[in-house]
Amino acid sequence: MTRMIDIIVPVYGGYEESLRCLQSVVSNPQQTPYRLLIINDASPDPRIHEDLRQFAARHDHVELLENKENLGFVATVNRGMAFSEDNDVVLLNSDTEVANDWLDRLVAAAGRDERIGTLTPFSNNATICSFPRFCQSSAMPDQWDVASLDALFSRVNVGEVVDLPTGVGFCQYIRRVCLRETGLFDVERFGRGYGEENDFCRRAARLGWRNVLCCDVFVFHEGGVSFSHEQAERIAQSQEVLQQLHPDYHALVEKHIQQDPARLQRTRVLLEMLRTSPRKKVLHLTHHLGGGTKKHIRELSVWLTGGMDALVIRPVEGGGAMLSFGATDSAPGLFFSLPQMYPQLLELLRAAGVSRLHFHHTLGLETCLWGLPHDLQLPFDVTLHDYYFINAHPSQTDTKGRYTPDLDAQSSSYPLTVSLEEWQDNQRQLLQKAQRVIAPSAWAVREFQRYYPGLNYLVAWHPDSEKQMPWPAVENPYRGERPLRVLVLGALSPEKGADILESVAVAAHKESAPLEFHLLGYAYRPLADAVIEHGAYSEADLPRHLQELQPDLVWFTAQWPETYSYTLSEMLLAGLPIVAPDIGAFPERVRHRPLTWIEPWDSSPEQWLRWFREIRDFLAQQNRHARPWQDQPVPRGAEGFYRDSYLSEMESAGEKELPAVDDAWLGSLLLQSRQAEGRQGRLSRKERLLMHLLMLRQGRVGRLVSRLVPVNVQRKLKRKLSRKPIHELHRK
Known part of the structure; x- marks a missing residue:
């Protein structure tokens, strides 16, 4: 009993x-x-x-x-x-x-x-x-x-x-x-x-x-x-x-x-969840640097959660790759030492029922992964998140961090190990075979057509635009009794405009101009006190920070033609006045928007200071009522692309018989993955030296010395010691 x-x-x-x-x-x-x-x-x-x-x-x-x-x-x-x-x-x-x-x-x-x-x-x-x-x-x-x-x-x-x-x-x-x-x-x-x-x-x-x-x-x-x-x-x-x-x-x-x-x-359960799911299985391949590319993949997985299961492959320093069962940071994953474990990766992806591949970036990817479309006999997309495919330089900026349309090897801070012709021939092999080459702005397509004409380009703004449009009306928060509060957001590198922000803020301070320059985020180096820094922020906390700071105008200081800009989306949603550069995605995305200005990206600090003085006087004279944004722009022919078309041509899991997963094989794979990951996770002697240098730079003397060393020299030294991103080194 x-x-x-x-x-x-x-x-x-x-x-x-x-x-x-x-x-x-x-x-x-x-x-x-x-x-x-x-x-x-x-x-x-x-x-x-x-x-x-x-x-x-x-x-x-x-x-x-x-x-x-x-x-x-x-x-x-x-x-x-x-x-x-x-x-x-x-x-x-x-x-x-x-x-x-x-x-x-x-x-x-x-x-x-x-x-x-x-x-x-x-x-x-x-x-x-x-x-x-x-x-x-x-x-x-x-x-x-x-x-x-x-x-x-x-x-x-x-x-x-x-x-x-x-x-x-x-x-x-x-x-x-x-x-x-x-x-x-x-x-x-x-x-x-x-x-x-x-x-x-x-x-x-x-x-x-x-x-x-x-x-x-x-x-x-x-x-x-x-x-x-x-x-x-x-x-x-x-x-x-x-x-x-x-x-x-x-x-x-x-x-x-x-x-x-x-x-x-x-792992058995994870695999069976994929195998029995009726949703389309999309394998996203990307770099390991995070940023907007990482956010886009996560955004896609949320936007299409009812129709897509996302897997993600990202490179790991030293020749390996991490396969994640999901698009979040907390998604479980398996490490593959490549190219040695490439056959096991293929078998696992077949067993999981992957429907399509999507290359978001090839930086750091082992070349064997370029063969996945052929070996799995699957169609694939490519998204142009930046300009890496052109000449290995994501932002097309020179050694001073300024946009250079025809960047050559001498002026680039991202040197090629092969000739430019070889580089573009290799990238062309991938791009030409893509079923769709997706660009988040028309500007990006125009740039790429100079080097890769005839591709199946498609302009589609990221899903956040599909979700948020129509964008709210624009309000003028400035009353004129105090200095104009100019806000810059994000992690500012030279390409993102840290130097121009500092120069304008210092000039305004010297002239006692009625202007305040606030940075919600951080810069690649300590900035002058004329810039009021508020530190890093999380996306979830941004509305609270805006409420506390009460900015009058948001300034996008980019010195390179951004292909989309999620930060712009956040400010469109906030309904604040905006000034942005005349390159990249900005002009096409803010067309017809009230209280929004497109200015020459290469304006001098003196020109910017004069402009801010004039715009302060202008805003002080304007009323505070909301101005609706009429005739909001959308990419022609791609309205609702991710919602309506992205998954439409993909084969679903139920349309093909998946190979069985042998338990002994899976156990062996997990053992190999664990052993390889254990060998991979250690910092090298060069990386430990780099960490020591980074710690020294945090001190007062180190900060002064770092200002004297050109940025491109710092980058070359960092790459010589390690190609891992700084945040990965800090986690060790």
Whole structure:
């Protein structure tokens, strides 16, 4: 006869989450007999008390206990575990959601070894039991609910368990015999919660009990609902206590993280999610420098989430590449040492059912990846995010960071290792075979047609324009009583206009002009005090910063022809007056916009200062009412391209039979990937020297010296020591 299970759910806060959790338990019938034991720990929410009583009254197998006073999480759980002397228990947080025959599978896993003391399922928020990203919490994967994802786990990981150094308390099965031998949770040391289950698991392990991950069950976990405001402090305190009680605890957890024994089970599920998805599978190939290209890929994945599953390949320093199962920074991934592991990459992409390739950049990509369209027999697109395909120089600027239309090898700070003819012949082989060469501005097409005529060019503004248009009206915030507040945004290199900003601000300060120049972001070097710097900002915080700064005019200082500019989109959305250069995407994107000026990009500081003085007087005389933007421009023939046309010609997963994935092959691939990634992650001696130089540059003397060294010399030195971006070096 199957033993009765007590499912214990302590309730304190999180009204909606608690009711959702309880409903999920009673809504999914089990073969295993169970009792749902709800314990109301004197919740401060008056709605909970009566609703829990009514819930218990409606269900025969539900029992409600009510603490007369708040006992805290650990004491409340102990009360539930002591309610029976014989039943195994499942501790279930009130912010979880279960599905299907979850309990039956936990019981079946416990029955495979009588020395299994605790079991923890997979979850989206469960540290070492987290999916899809190991040791990182996340939301539910797009287009998946708890029931469908749990069903997938039950199918691909049936009957599998993996040993753990500790269980995770959001959902933990505990065998009664183990509980009896180990004792209840330690109320004295962990009374308010966090760490009590880790202590219990280590005590149980000393008695010979196994703590395991139940690989064929998935339970959703919101995380931190009841005590979110105290979470960080409690975790810190619990870690100190655990170290005192179990000196080997952190070493065991670190060893488990390094070995990651459940990687195979997670990857199986990731692959099967792709294989069974009805959406189109697009593999995006890009560089590893982030910026607008990275944002565009992420934006595409969100904009087309109902129709596209995104995979991303980006190069890694030293000849490798990372394949990510998703477009976010937190997406799980596999490292491939190339070209050695190219055959395994091909096999994996075939098994995943990739429908199309999309090259966003080739900087740093191993040349073998250029062969993916041929080897996979798939069509592909190319997007022109910058001018790299022309001569390896993304911005077409000279050594001083200024736009040079016909840049030659001598004046470029991005020297070619081959002749210009060889370079363009190589790029032409890729571009000519692309089904679509997508440009985010007509300017970019005109530039590329000079070198690559006859390609299948298509002008399509990025999806944020499709989402936000029509753009809001423009307002004049300036009243004239104070200096005109000019705002520049972003990370300013010489190409982005750091030097011209500083020169104009210094000139204005010397002449006591009624002008203020603010930089929301940072520059490639320290700027003069005449520029009021506010530091880096996140996109989510931009509206708050604008509210605090109250700018009157936004100045785009670019010294190169930007192909799109997401920052421009943000300012169009803010409805502020704008002045922008007469090169790149700016003129075509702001055509007909009120209170918007297009000025010569190469104006001198004196010309800019004169212009700002005049525009201050002009704005001071204008009224403050909103000016609607009539006749807003759009690329001709490509309105709604990403929404309506981008996916239309792609083959869906259901239209072709995918090859099976051999488990032994997948295990071997994961082992090779892990070993190769371990060798790849170390900083070289040159990179350590570069990091030392960068640290020295932060000091006062270093900052003065760096101003004397030309930017192109600094770049060449940096590239000689390492081609990794600075942020990657800092993360090591």
